[in-house]
Amino acid sequence: MKIAFTKMHGIGNSYIYLDLFRYDYNDNIFCELAKKIANVHTGIGSDGLIIIQPSKIADCGMRIFNKDGTEGSNCGNGLRCVAKYIFERQIVRQKFFTIETKAGIMYVEVVVQDNTVIDVIVDMGKPLLYRKDIPMLGTPNKLVINELFTVPPHNLFLTALFLGNPNAVFFIDDIEKAPLRTLGGIIENDVRFPNRVNVEFVQVIHSKALQFRVWERGSGVTEACGTGACAAVVAAILNGFCQRGEEITVHLSGGDLNIRWADDDHVWMRGPAEFIAEGIYEFL
Numbered sequence: 001m002k003i004a005f006t007k008m009h010g011i012g013n014s015y016i017y018l019d020l021f022r023y024d025y026n027d028n029i030f031c032e033l034a035k036k037i038a039n040v041h042t043g044i045g046s047d048g049l050i051i052i053q054p055s056k057i058a059d060c061g062m063r064i065f066n067k068d069g070t071e072g073s074n075c076g077n078g079l080r081c082v083a084k085y086i087f088e089r090q091i092v093r094q095k096f097f098t099i100e101t102k103a104g105i106m107y108v109e110v111v112v113q114d115n116t117v118i119d120v121i122v123d124m125g126k127p128l129l130y131r132k133d134i135p136m137l138g139t140p141n142k143l144v145i146n147e148l149f150t151v152p153p154h155n156l157f158l159t160a161l162f163l164g165n166p167n168a169v170f171f172i173d174d175i176e177k178a179p180l181r182t183l184g185g186i187i188e189n190d191v192r193f194p195n196r197v198n199v200e201f202v203q204v205i206h207s208k209a210l211q212f213r214v215w216e217r218g219s220g221v222t223e224a225c226g227t228g229a230c231a232a233v234v235a236a237i238l239n240g241f242c243q244r245g246e247e248i249t250v251h252l253s254g255g256d257l258n259i260r261w262a263d264d265d266h267v268w269m270r271g272p273a274e275f276i277a278e279g280i281y282e283f284l
């Protein structure tokens with residue numbers, strides 16, 4: 001079967017995008033397709049698959065599938081790419097619009113220069129801080145801030161929250177020593193997280209700058225994670241490292257995002273999105 005695709009990235013977090021405004025593909029292929037297309041040796045190579053589709057309640061809908069075929073509920077870098085795609089392809093004509101995700105409706109603004117989207121600003125919604133909402137085992141209505149989290153023989157300190165997806169944030173002194181590949185998969189699949197978790201290691205540079213590395217649920221190490229970077233900013237504020245209402249720059253492996261947790265509880269993210277390639281994939 002031939003699949004028309006577009007590959008895009010947001011600061012190095014790359015996905016294969018399918019445009020369901022133009023083409024009709026059956027829902028039941030997405031999981032298998034994500035696994036195959038994301039493989040760098042036998043597919044195209046990406047962190048997963050994103051579906052751009054019509055929505056009944058928003059200007060557009062988005063679904064995200066990780067490299068292992070599991071579905072996430074939101075994708076920060078994906079939202080910026082979808083916004084660029086639908087604006088530049090004239091699926092929407094206005095600069096403010098909405099995108100439906102499994103985590104709710106996101107409000108988006110595109111920053112345009114010479115008909116090109118150079119940046120996208122997204123209202124990522126409100127973080128959910130209770131254990132039951134992350135979800136994480138333990139007392140349902142308690143927060144998880146700087147809590148001892150043992151992964152033998154390591155004693156780590158965890159701040160966890162849901163922001164579009166479940167996130168586990170660990171502050172460390174030296175980002176170069178982040179135990180991403182050694183502990184990422186172990187923490188992702190830890191029984192304390194019934195829906196698994198995205199794992200973020202964060203070094204505080206100063207009150208307005210963070211260094212960030214991620215192990216994504218379902219995809220492993222990636223260059224960037226938008227929802228994870230937003231979660232890192234919320235976690236940094238909950239721990240007193242940064243301030244609510246301030247714009248904080250998060251340095252990810254693939255580039256920077258500017259993020260602000262506003263007084264009305266909404267988290268705002270600003271960053272770029274890029275086209276890489278378009279073509280036909282042979283799905284066997």
Ligand SMILES: N[C@H](CCC[C@H](N)C(=O)O)C(=O)O
Pocket residue numbers: 013064066071072073074075076077078165166198216217218219224225226227228
């Ligand atoms: N890369 C994404 C998140 C993908 C979601 C996924 N890893 C999950 O939680 O299932 C981002 O930019 O927000």
